[in-house]
Every structure is written in structure tokens, then in C-alpha cells.
Amino acid sequence: xxxxxxxxxxxxxxxxxLEPADFAKLEPWLTxxxxxxxxxxSNAALLAGGAVQQNWRLSVDVTGGxxxxxxxxxxxxxxxxxxxxxxxxxxxxxxxxxxxxAGVKVAEPIAVSSDLALIGRAFAIQALxxxxxxxxxxxxxxxxxxxxxxxxxxxxxxxxRIHSVRPTNGTLSFLPVPVVNPSRREVATMRKALDGxxxxxxxxxxxxxxxxxxxxxxxxxxxxxxxxxxxxxxxxNGRLTAVLDWEFCHWGDPREDLGWFIARCWRFxxxxxxxGGIAKLASLLDGYNAEAEIKVAxxxxxxxEVLAAARWATISLLQGDRFIRGGERSLELALTGLMxxxxxxxxxxxxxxxxxxxxxx
Amino acid sequence: MSQPHKKLGAEALLDLVAEAFKSxxxxxxxxxxxxxxxxIGNAIEISRRELAVEDEALAFRLLDYVYDDGDGTLPQxxxxxxxxxxxxxxxxxxxxxxxxxxxxxxxxxxxxxxxGRGAKA
Numbered sequence: 001x002x003x004x005x006x007x008x009x010x011x012x013x014x015x016x017x018l019e020p021a022d023f024a025k026l027e028p029w030l031t032x033x034x035x036x037x038x039x040x041x042s043n044a045a046l047l048a049g050g051a052v053q054q055n056w057r058l059s060v061d062v063t064g065g066x067x068x069x070x071x072x073x074x075x076x077x078x079x080x081x082x083x084x085x086x087x088x089x090x091x092x093x094x095x096x097x098x099x100x101x102a103g104v105k106v107a108e109p110i111a112v113s114s115d116l117a118l119i120g121r122a123f124a125i126q127a128l129x130x131x132x133x134x135x136x137x138x139x140x141x142x143x144x145x146x147x148x149x150x151x152x153x154x155x156x157x158x159x160x161r162i163h164s165v166r167p168t169n170g171t172l173s174f175l176p177v178p179v180v181n182p183s184r185r186e187v188a189t190m191r192k193a194l195d196g197x198x199x200x201x202x203x204x205x206x207x208x209x210x211x212x213x214x215x216x217x218x219x220x221x222x223x224x225x226x227x228x229x230x231x232x233x234x235x236x237n238g239r240l241t242a243v244l245d246w247e248f249c250h251w252g253d254p255r256e257d258l259g260w261f262i263a264r265c266w267r268f269x270x271x272x273x274x275x276g277g278i279a280k281l282a283s284l285l286d287g288y289n290a291e292a293e294i295k296v297a298x299x300x301x302x303x304x305e306v307l308a309a310a311r312w313a314t315i316s317l318l319q320g321d322r323f324i325r326g327g328e329r330s331l332e333l334a335l336t337g338l339m340x341x342x343x344x345x346x347x348x349x350x351x352x353x354x355x356x357x358x359x360x361x
Numbered sequence: 362m363s364q365p366h367k368k369l370g371a372e373a374l375l376d377l378v379a380e381a382f383k384s385x386x387x388x389x390x391x392x393x394x395x396x397x398x399x400x401i402g403n404a405i406e407i408s409r410r411e412l413a414v415e416d417e418a419l420a421f422r423l424l425d426y427v428y429d430d431g432d433g434t435l436p437q438x439x440x441x442x443x444x445x446x447x448x449x450x451x452x453x454x455x456x457x458x459x460x461x462x463x464x465x466x467x468x469x470x471x472x473x474x475x476x477g478r479g480a481k482a
Contacts (some may be wrong), residue, residue, distance in 0.1 A: 191443065200439040202423070203459040209442060271477075331400045338407065341466040342474050348460050349478070355456075 017243035018054060018077070020044040022119050026075075029118060030060075030125075032072045033111040035323055037064030047074070061092060069128070073110055079121040086247040089122040090114050095249040096126070098172055098223065104161045107242045120246045131234030131241040139268040139277035147238030152279035155233065156287025159261070162243075163292060165223035172223070175251050182252040183215040183307060190314045197317050198324050203344040204317075207310045210351055214262055216303055218253040219294050226250055228257050229266040230276035255296060258288065259304020264346045265312050302354060313343035375409035410469045423462040427452055 023044045031039045043059035056075040062068050078089045087095065093112035100106050107126035114122040132138065141147075178185050187208050187335045197209065226248030234242045260266070261284070267277035275284035281298055289295045320337010322328045365371035382405060387398040424433040428449055441447040442455075449455055460480075467475035468482035475482070 036399070088479075194439075200434075200436040202435060202438040202442055203463055205439045205442040206456065206459055209445070331397070331404060334399055335403060335407075338470045341463045341470060345460065345463050345467060345474075345478055345480060348456060348463070352456065 006276060018046075018056065018119060023056070023058065023075070027120055029113065029115075033063065033113075034067050035065040036062045036067060036260065039063075042143050044075075053134065060124070067110075073125050074107065074128050075123050075125050077119075087249060092125045092247045092249065094172060094174070095223070095246045096124075097235075098165050099162055099246070102161050102165050104158055105240055105242055106246075107244075113341075129234055129242040130322070131236035133231060133234045133244060135229075135231030135266070135268050135277070138230055139270045139273070141238075143238060144278060145255075148273065148279040149283040151235065151238060151240060152275040152283035153287030153290075155228075155261070155276070156284045157291040158233075158240065158243055159225075159228060159254075159257055160288050160291035160293075162225050162257070162360075163220075163222040163294075165341050167221060167223075167251050172177075172249075175249070177221060177251050181215050182218055182221065182256070183303075184212055186252075186256070186307060186311065187212045187215070190310060193314055193318060196321075198321050199317060201313070201340055201344070203316065203348065204310060204313050205343060207306060207313075207351070211303070211307055211310060214303060216253075216255075216300070218255075219254045221251050222254045224250055224252040224254060224256050226252075226257070228261055229263075230261075230268060230278060231266070239286075240301060253296070253304075255300055255304045256307065258284070258296060259301050259306075260308045260311075262301060263305055263308035263312065265309065265343055302350055308341040309347035309350075313340040313347070316340050316343070372409055372412040375405055375412065378406040379409060408472055410472070414465075414469060419462065419465040422465070423458055426454065426458045 020043075025039045027041060031037070032039075040061045041058050043057075043063055045057045047055040047057055054077045056077075058073045058075055060071045060073055076089075080265050086092075090112050093109055096106050096109045097189055100109055100162065107129045110125040110127065112122075112124040116122070121264045136199075138144070165171065167175070180188075189207055194201065194208075225243065225246065227245050228243065232243070232245045234244060261276050261282060262274050265273060267273060270277035273279055274281040281301075285296060285298060316339040319333045323330055323333045323337065368426055369438065379402060382398075382400050387395070387402060390398050420435055421431075424435070424438060427438060427441075438447065447455065452458075464475060464480035465482050467478075467480050474480075
């Protein structure tokens with residue numbers, strides 16, 4: 001199941017926090033990884049945020065090889081609490097590489113390691129990219145009216161580039177290709193997750209039954225980012241600089257990403273700006289359809305909005321269970337666990353509207 | 362000023378705690394504690410509202426539509442909807458009843474969201 005950035009069941013582990021001195025151990029490894037003669041890490045600074053994983057800014061001097069020169073890179077550690085629905089750091093890195101090759105704006109992937117002997121956890125290194133990724137700040141930017149529509153078109157083009165990656169010639173062969181309708185697969189995954197949840201949700205079960213009965217056939221199976229929403233891309237001066245958080249990447253129906261992006265729960269209160277709280281839907285689809293091989297109409301996305309709402313409702317419930325059942329004493333997790341009725345309401349609202357139009361029961 | 366309370370108990374105390382926390386404690390906290398303070402204020406308010414309603418009474422409003430008086434539970438309803446035993450054909454008002462139940466929940470958990478969506482308890 002694709003999910004929110006720190007969603008899912010957990011296997012909490014405690015580890016000593018990293019210290020800047022730990023990064024000296026990376027120098028010989030990195031020298032080999034990037035084909036350099038010598039690598040020196042002159043500074044390491046912990047960046048703000050990152051409750052689930054840590055982000056360190058590294059100042060790196062490279063001598064020789066294709067990356068010779070001074071660089072600012074970011075080292076992202078694996079989550080301290082590993083998540084059973086997300087890709088491991090190496091698999092995520094391979095997805096980022098595939099997206100990078102397809103021309104998607106991502107922080108350039110540099111190197112990845114799952115060798116715990118290095119710094120005690122898996123990590124990936126990417127180029128540092130300027131920008132802000134805080135959803136609430138982006139949708140409340142006073143200049144949003146000036147850049148929102150152009151940003152949405154840009155995001156549409158990026159999504160289309162992600163969806164240009166297809167499961168052919170062994171691309172990302174570690175990701176399972178769906179053998180059933182990918183939307184029904186999502187429903188099955190959510191039902192399985194709900195089987196172990198602490199709270200019964202009849203409305204959510206109703207929504208899942210509706211999704212199962214009304215699942216459209218995919219017109220293509222493509223790479224799906226799985227968590228592309230406002231808050232998971234970086235913006236600098238009103239321009240997109242990087243798409244973040246690829247740990248829920250999978251093969252699926254590309255409309256799933258569009259539905260997730262426009263879901264009401266990811267508009268941060270800017271409900272009239274359907275495209276992620278930043279712009280009108282037409283702008284997003286203009287950008288998408290200008291680049292995509294398979295064009296998408298707005299009317300196709302209502303189903304995927306319901307799917308997105310159901311997914312976030314399920315994830316929220318699981319977040320609450322991390323406190324109730326998993327022993328993670330977090331007020332934020334507990335409050336998130338109370339949110340499912342919000343997404344269920346929005347999903348039933350769409351289903352009601354479709355039923356009134358006589359399109360779907 | 363908030364409504365008077367029927368008795369001096371948990372709900373009334375939490376009403377005062379929420380007010381004191383929001384008006385006197387939270388504003389005095391440093392900036393890096395504001396998010397936590399907002400969550401604490403929210404949690405107190407949710408707890409106060411939950412005490413003011415009877416959870417079971419809300420559930421029965423939904424369950425009594427589907428099951429004989431007193432026979433059903435929410436886990437059973439969830440199972441029956443998934444299995445298809447309870448659906449729009451067997452219970453034509455099912456979706457409307459589910460929405461009414463959600464409106465009840467939202468008015469406890471997030472009244473601002475409920476008001477914004479016109480979800481009346």
C-alpha cells in the first residue's frame with residue numbers, strides 16, 4: 001500500500017544518534033563509490049525536521065574522477081522506526097535513479113548503502129537542492145496566486161515523466177508488477193491492514209466495497225510515486241526544484257498519483273484549489289496532458305480521489321495504533337488516529353455526488 | 362463564555378483546563394513548543410467533547426437501522442459491509458446513515474471540519 005511518509009506498522013528500534021565525527025568513516029567508501037581519488041567530508045550538519053529519518057548536510061571535497069570538486073550533498077538515513085509498507089533505502093534509491101534518468105526533477109542520486117558497518121544504518125546521499133517543502137507554508141504563500149497555476153503545470157509535467165517509466169526490460173524488477181487490477185490490489189491491501197486495526201470503521205468498509213465494485217481498468221501500468229502531494233516536493237521562488245520521498249514507489253495505475261495529489265486532505269485548507277491546494281485542477285492536467293503519452297480527463301479522477309481518501313483514512317488509523325498498540329507515546333500519532341472520519345466524509349461525499357449523477361451506484 | 366455545566370465533574374474540569382491552558386500557559390511557551398501546545402489544547406478539547414456525548418448512543422443510532430434492537434456492534438457492521446451481507450440494496454439508507462454517524466464523530470473530534478463540511482450532529 002502506498003502511504004503517507006511515516007505511515008504503517010512499525011518495528012521500533014533505538015539507536016544512538018549520529019555525530020558529525022561518524023561521517024569520516026564514509027570517506028574511503030564514498031571514494032570508491034563515485035570513482036574518485038580522494039573524498040574529504042569537511043562538515044556535517046543535521047538539518048531540521050525528519051522525525052522518521054535524519055537528514056545531514058555534508059560538505060564534500062572530491063579529488064579526481066567524474067565528480068571532482070566541492071559539493072553540498074544530503075545524507076538521508078533510514079527511518080529509525082522501519083515501516084513495513086515502505087521500500088528500503090536502497091530500493092527507494094533505485095526508483096529515484098530511474099526517475100532521474102526519465103528527466104524527473106529529483107535531487108541527483110549520488111550513492112546508497114545498506115552496510116550497517118559504515119554508520120550503523122542504511123542511508124542514501126543526494127545532491128542538496130534549494131527550496132521549501134512545507135505544505136502549509138506553500139499553500140499560504142502570499143505570492144501563491146502569482147505562481148500557483150504555473151507550479152501546478154510544472155508538477156503535472158513531472159508526474160507525466162514519472163509515468164513514462166514502464167515495467168519493461170527489467171526496469172526496477174524488484175517492484176512487483178500487479179497481476180490484478182491495481183486499484184483492487186490497493187483495496188485488498190487496505191482491508192488486510194484494517195483486519196489488524198484497533199477500531200472498526202464501517203464507513204471505511206463501505207468505501208472500500210464501493211472502490212472494489214467500481215475499479216476502472218488501467219490504461220497502462222506505470223511507475224507510481226505513491227506519495228506525490230503538497231509537502232513532498234520542494235519549491236524555490238515559486239518553481240519546483242525536487243520531488244521528494246520515493247519510499248512508496250510502485251507499479252500501478254498512473255491516475256492513482258493524480259488522485260492522491262488532488263485529494264482534499266492534501267489541500268491544507270485551500271479547498272477551492274483542487275490541485276494540491278496550490279491551483280485549479282485544469283492547470284495540473286494541462287501540464288500532465290502536454291507531456292503524458294496517455295491523456296487523463298478530470299472526470300476519471302473522482303474514483304482516484306475516493307481511493308486516496310480511503311488510503312489516508314487507513315493510514316491515519318494505523319498511525320493511532322502505533323500509540324494504542326505499538327507503545328509509541330506520541331500525541332501527534334494519537335491525534336492522527338482520530339482523523340479517519342474526515343477522509344471518510346469526503347469519500348462518501350464524492351460517492352454521493354456520483355450516485356446523484358447516476359454514473360455509479 | 363462557555364455553557365454552564367450540569368455538574369462539577371470531568372467535563373467541567375476539562376473545560377476550565379482547556380481555557381487556562383490556551384489563554385495563560387500556551388502563549389507563554391517558547392516558539393519551538395507551540396506545535397506541541399496546540400496539540401495538547403486540541404487533545405483536551407476532544408476529551409471534553411467526548412465526555413459530553415455518549416459514545417454508545419451514537420453507535421446505536423447507526424446500528425439500530427441495520428440490526429434488531431441491541432443486537433449489532435460496530436465490528437459486526439464493518440464485517441457485514443465487507444462481506445456484502447449489508448449493502449445499499451438490503452439497506453437503502455445505509456450511506457446516509459453512515460454519514461450521519463460520521464457527522465456525530467466529527468462534531469466530537471473536529472467540529473471545525475464538521476462545520477466546514479456542513480456535517481451536523
